[in-house]
Amino acid sequence: MTALPPPHRTDEHPVPRRRPLAHVLAVVALSMAGWMFAYEWVKEAVHPNLTAWESHGITIAFSTVTATALAAIVLHRQRRLEAAVRDALAGRIAARLEVAHADALRARAEEHAAHLEAARAAAEAASRAKSDFLARMSHELRTPLNAVIGFASQLRKNKRATLDATDLVFVDRIAANGTHLLHLIDELLDLSRIEAGKLALVPERVALGAVAADVVATLDGQAAEKGLALLLEGHHDDVAVLADPGRTRQVLLNLVGNAVKFTERGGVTVAVRRDDAAGTATVEVRDTGIGIAPERLEAIFGAFEQADGSTTRRFGGTGLGLAISRALARGMGGDVTASSRPGEGSRFALHLPMVRQAPLTLDDVQQLVA
Numbered sequence: 001m002t003a004l005p006p007p008h009r010t011d012e013h014p015v016p017r018r019r020p021l022a023h024v025l026a027v028v029a030l031s032m033a034g035w036m037f038a039y040e041w042v043k044e045a046v047h048p049n050l051t052a053w054e055s056h057g058i059t060i061a062f063s064t065v066t067a068t069a070l071a072a073i074v075l076h077r078q079r080r081l082e083a084a085v086r087d088a089l090a091g092r093i094a095a096r097l098e099v100a101h102a103d104a105l106r107a108r109a110e111e112h113a114a115h116l117e118a119a120r121a122a123a124e125a126a127s128r129a130k131s132d133f134l135a136r137m138s139h140e141l142r143t144p145l146n147a148v149i150g151f152a153s154q155l156r157k158n159k160r161a162t163l164d165a166t167d168l169v170f171v172d173r174i175a176a177n178g179t180h181l182l183h184l185i186d187e188l189l190d191l192s193r194i195e196a197g198k199l200a201l202v203p204e205r206v207a208l209g210a211v212a213a214d215v216v217a218t219l220d221g222q223a224a225e226k227g228l229a230l231l232l233e234g235h236h237d238d239v240a241v242l243a244d245p246g247r248t249r250q251v252l253l254n255l256v257g258n259a260v261k262f263t264e265r266g267g268v269t270v271a272v273r274r275d276d277a278a279g280t281a282t283v284e285v286r287d288t289g290i291g292i293a294p295e296r297l298e299a300i301f302g303a304f305e306q307a308d309g310s311t312t313r314r315f316g317g318t319g320l321g322l323a324i325s326r327a328l329a330r331g332m333g334g335d336v337t338a339s340s341r342p343g344e345g346s347r348f349a350l351h352l353p354m355v356r357q358a359p360l361t362l363d364d365v366q367q368l369v370a
Contacts, residue, residue: 127195134192138185145185149178187320191303194327201244201331205355208239208248208281209272215252216270223260229267230260239274239281241352243332248352251328251336254321255285255348263289266345274354280334283350292340300338301326325350 152175158168193199216232223230241248259268266288274281292300303323326336333353340346 131192131196134188138189138192141185142182145178145182149175149182152178187324190324190328191320194324194331199327199331201247201328203242203244203332206241206243206245206248207237208241208243208283208352209234209237211245211249212252212270212272212283215249215256218253219256219260222257223268226260226264228260228263228265230256231267231269233269233271234273239272240355241281241334242355243334243352244328247328247332248350251325251350252283252285254325255283255336255350258321259285259287259289259346259348263287263345276354279354280351281354282352285348285350286345288345291342291344292338292346293342294340297338297340301336 152171155163155171156168156175163171190199213232216230220230256268256270268288269284269286271284271286272281273284300319301322303320322336329336329350329352334351336348336350338346338348
């Protein structure tokens, strides 16, 4: 966090200085001279034949008025000076309080920033430790699981015909559950790599229509077991994208597999489209399943998130597939979007950048014309 700059300390309320004594005496002298001139003018011009007592009375009156006026002037100036001094002192105190308050706020902000930085560092360290733990545990679990699945496959062949039909059903369950656990471990490993920023993607030219067709063929058996129609529309062999082929297939398997899993009647449609203006290709997966509430459409892309609790209890799953799929798509320069309404099915789309075609050269144009 950027430190607050120190406040600009200015003396906005300077204490007024007292006027020089010579200036005050000059004002008093001029005032006295004016009054004496007025007194002489009244004495000589207005009543030249005044008695001694009348002359003394006028002198006393003029002196009293002069003294009163001078006292009033001095008192007024003194009050103005005191008020100015009070205002100046109050301004200085307020300015110093403002500076002290700003210093306190700055210190508090810096302390808060330090706490936030420490908390962020601790959270990042915990996230790295978690990701490292998941990666290590995933590798450790994959080895025995692969062995279990391999031995189950060998037992399924029943070369010596020592297993009856019931035994073979048990072997199939062992293989199926082992494959399910291996898939879950792979998802956890992918998630830990994504969070640690260590997921490697190797983009190359990929025929998106061919990958979509392969995914539909792979999941067609599951759809048929549920009585669903799994269709492929707009199979464009010329739609080529720049992506990691293995990760592209993984994302499509997740999207189409979810559509088959959450659809009980109707069907699933996979459509491949291209947008030359935008330079992107899209694989759209539409289903007639249970649908998703609009306010949950973004939440389902979070790790360990599903539409609601009843979905987990009814259909199972960990809620990692969509989070990983979106992260993979964005890592390849694309995205995964969704739209849905409860009871009306859902639409998920994988968007990927198309391979840019090289511009035609003069030789190419001449060959086309010929």
